[in-house]
Amino acid sequence: MTAALEQSATQPELREVPAGFENAHADLTKYRAMYAESIADPDGFWGREGQRLDWIKPYTKVKNTDFTFGQVNIKWFEDGVLNVAYNCIDRHLPTRANQTAIIFEPDDPATPAQHITYRQLSENVNRMANVLLSQGVMRGDRVVIYLPMIPEAAYAMLACARIGAIHSIVFAGFSPDALANRINDCGAKLVITADTAPRGGRRTPLKSNTDAALLHCSDKVRCLVVKHTGDQIHWMQGRDVDLKALMEHASPECPPRPMGAEDPLFILYTSGSTGKPKGVVHTSGGYLVYASMTHQYTFDYQDGDVFWCTADVGWVTGHSYIVYGPLANGATTIMFEGVPTYPDAGRFWEVCAKHKVTQFYTAPTAIRSLMGQGPEWVEKHDLSSLRVLGSVGEPINPEAWVWYDRHVGKGRCPIVDTFWQTETGGHMITPLPGATATKPGSATTPFFGVKPVVLDPQTGRRIGETECDGVLCVSDSWPGQMRTLWGDHERFQEAYFGQYRGYYFTGDGCRRDADGYYWITGRVDDVINVSGHRMGTAEVESALVAHAQVAEAAVVGYPHDIKGQGIYAYVTLMNGVEPSEELRKDLVKWVRTEIGPIASPDLIQWAPGLPKTRSGKIMRRILRKIAENDFGSLGDISTLADPSVVQDLIDNRMNRG
Numbered sequence: 129m130t131a132a133l134e135q136s137a138t139q140p141e142l143r144e145v146p147a148g149f150e151n152a153h154a155d156l157t158k159y160r161a162m163y164a165e166s167i168a169d170p171d172g173f174w175g176r177e178g179q180r181l182d183w184i185k186p187y188t189k190v191k192n193t194d195f196t197f198g199q200v201n202i203k204w205f206e207d208g209v210l211n212v213a214y215n216c217i218d219r220h221l222p223t224r225a226n227q228t229a230i231i232f233e234p235d236d237p238a239t240p241a242q243h244i245t246y247r248q249l250s251e252n253v254n255r256m257a258n259v260l261l262s263q264g265v266m267r268g269d270r271v272v273i274y275l276p277m278i279p280e281a282a283y284a285m286l287a288c289a290r291i292g293a294i295h296s297i298v299f300a301g302f303s304p305d306a307l308a309n310r311i312n313d314c315g316a317k318l319v320i321t322a323d324t325a326p327r328g329g330r331r332t333p334l335k336s337n338t339d340a341a342l343l344h345c346s347d348k349v350r351c352l353v354v355k356h357t358g359d360q361i362h363w364m365q366g367r368d369v370d371l372k373a374l375m376e377h378a379s380p381e382c383p384p385r386p387m388g389a390e391d392p393l394f395i396l397y398t399s400g401s402t403g404k405p406k407g408v409v410h411t412s413g414g415y416l417v418y419a420s421m422t423h424q425y426t427f428d429y430q431d432g433d434v435f436w437c438t439a440d441v442g443w444v445t446g447h448s449y450i451v452y453g454p455l456a457n458g459a460t461t462i463m464f465e466g467v468p469t470y471p472d473a474g475r476f477w478e479v480c481a482k483h484k485v486t487q488f489y490t491a492p493t494a495i496r497s498l499m500g501q502g503p504e505w506v507e508k509h510d511l512s513s514l515r516v517l518g519s520v521g522e523p524i525n526p527e528a529w530v531w532y533d534r535h536v537g538k539g540r541c542p543i544v545d546t547f548w549q550t551e552t553g554g555h556m557i558t559p560l561p562g563a564t565a566t567k568p569g570s571a572t573t574p575f576f577g578v579k580p581v582v583l584d585p586q587t588g589r590r591i592g593e594t595e596c597d598g599v600l601c602v603s604d605s606w607p608g609q610m611r612t613l614w615g616d617h618e619r620f621q622e623a624y625f626g627q628y629r630g631y632y633f634t635g636d637g638c639r640r641d642a643d644g645y646y647w648i649t650g651r652v653d654d655v656i657n658v659s660g661h662r663m664g665t666a667e668v669e670s671a672l673v674a675h676a677q678v679a680e681a682a683v684v685g686y687p688h689d690i691k692g693q694g695i696y697a698y699v700t701l702m703n704g705v706e707p708s709e710e711l712r713k714d715l716v717k718w719v720r721t722e723i724g725p726i727a728s729p730d731l732i733q734w735a736p737g738l739p740k741t742r743s744g745k746i747m748r749r750i751l752r753k754i755a756e757n758d759f760g761s762l763g764d765i766s767t768l769a770d771p772s773v774v775q776d777l778i779d780n781r782m783n784r785g
């Protein structure tokens with residue numbers, strides 16, 4: 129590393145907008161003017177931006193929102209009527225019928241990529257919508273989607289949107305139990321799955337997972353199966369339906385159903401700091417306006433670009449930036465079935481070169497793992513088509529930022545470090561390529577209409593000065609904001625508006641520097657971020673204690689070089705059970721089956737006792753410190769019921785790095 133690079137890795141210097149962005153959608157002057165207007169006159173600003181969509185019945189009201197605890201209410205464009213699938217497909221047909229809408233890049237590089245035009249997208253979505261109708265799916269019904277990263281996943285989302293059904297995608301890495309819980313929580317009428325999902329040369333048995341899940345669901349739930357790999361599967365007559373076979377016979381025309389702007393578009397389950405996963409509800413009008421606008425401005429999307437977001441459609445990033453945002457903008461979007469390291473560590477760059485990708489959007493964990501393989505994997509491929517690089521999901525460390533900039537972007541592609549959440553629908557704090565000078569590690573400045581505030585975590589008071597450190601809240605609504613939690617508006621208010629009254633609380637810590645740039649410092653609640661995937665420590669704990677030999681468990685995050693955070697579990701065994709390597713492996717396997725591989729504990733420490741207050745509350749602060757191998761300053765432990773357990777935990781700690 130050169131001295132200059134070394135310095136930039138530790139000292140955030142300002143990177144000016146590179147040359148070539150003179151015709152970007154926004155320069156700094158325009159960003160400032162638009163931002164000021166979006167804050168001073170949200171009705172005027174969003175009233176105009178709402179016009180980026182086609183409305184069946186135009187809205188006359190724009191913003192109707194209230195963050196007051198007890199009466200939280202969020203509505204945008206509420207009297208407007210539209211159809212989301214129409215906006216993502218039909219309206220483009222007069223000019224883009226033969227343009228590629230989706231490039232499908234299969235797991236195996238030897239299998240040719242598919243280029244799906246807007247006309248083909250239209251036909252497939254309409255056929256699938258007709259199949260859903262024929263299965264009795266009606267407006268407002270819930271459809272669970274448990275699919276690999278294949279075009280049928282996008283068809284399924286848009287087919288639901290077309291007929292007014294609400295989709296809920298469950299990431300294909302989740303276990304049968306996790307799938308069953310989600311099917312039951314949202315009361316889904318049917319689930320769409322595939323035989324098996326190839327990833328990195330291996331296959332996940334989605335259909336047999338679904339069979340296992342459906343044992344715990346109402347026997348009325350039907351199962352539509354995409355025969356994707358042709359692998360052998362169990363077939364239950366009367367319940368299972370061959371989706372592709374029915375699509376072949378279905379009509380390629382299905383009229384889009386007029387939907388209210390505030391009708392739900394999808395539910396997406398995400399982890400909270402307590403209890404079971406929360407069903408985040410996004411609605412139609414505001415969400416699509418926001419996904420479309422952020423996609424256009426944050427990535428400086430221009431006609432003819434080829435946009436690649438490497439996320440999975442099972443996460444919000446895939447919803448907003450593989451499907452809804454790009455397709456609303458008439459873009460060409462890539463769906464990639466594989467993983468960054470299969471068949472080798474050059475796969476991402478090979479795909480970028482092959483499809484002449486212009487915007488590339490991935491997570492820091494992927495960058496860090498590829499960084500470890502050496503820059504030669506990048507240098508083998510022609511990346512001259514790239515214009516903008518994006519990062520999402522977790523804080524990006526300056527070293528990874530600098531590597532990404534230097535080896536992938538060759539110093540000429542702005543890096544947009546986009547901070548946002550499942551709950552926010554789209555980007556909240558992010559640079560704009562033609563407008564914002566960047567600093568490695570900072571998400572920089574707010575998107576239009578977003579009013580971030582930094583609060584003192586103790587007093588809940590707003591910290592007024594520019595330079596400050598605290599928790600990140602937002603003081604007013606934006607159109608992409610979630611509206612409620614499925615079936616539990618009270619939990620929604622409690623979780624997001626209960627702690628700091630009058631504000632939406634992100635759950636993140638944050639620093640603002642002298643230039644007004646925001647630096648997200650990570651979650652301040654019991655949510656951990658493993659490889660950009662969000663996981664509630666409570667979920668992992670309840671999986672562990674469901675094991676017959678576990679008496680008690682406490683889970684915390686600890687710094688992990690590649691994953692950002694790893695999962696550290698303290699486990700107290702039942703009386704008489706002896707700890708062993710075999711049991712440790714068994715517990716890891718157990719959590720994988722209960723939740724999914726993304727929840728596997730990285731480290732398990734046998735804990736004869738856990739540090740608890742006299743009232744029985746586990747003191748996680750202490751457990752976090754020990755897991756971080758930073759136990760010099762444990763603070764006051766005199767309030768513990770049995771302070772001696774702490775020394776034992778320190779002596780036997782698993783992370784000594």
Ligand code: PRX
Binds near residue numbers: 521634636650657661
């Ligand atoms: O902690 C923040 C982190 O990811 C959390 C949201 O996770 P999820 O709902 O799964 O959505 C991830 C993709 C939008 C946030 O509360 N996070 C997300 N993006 C960033 C980030 N932390 C720092 N910098 C980011 N760019």
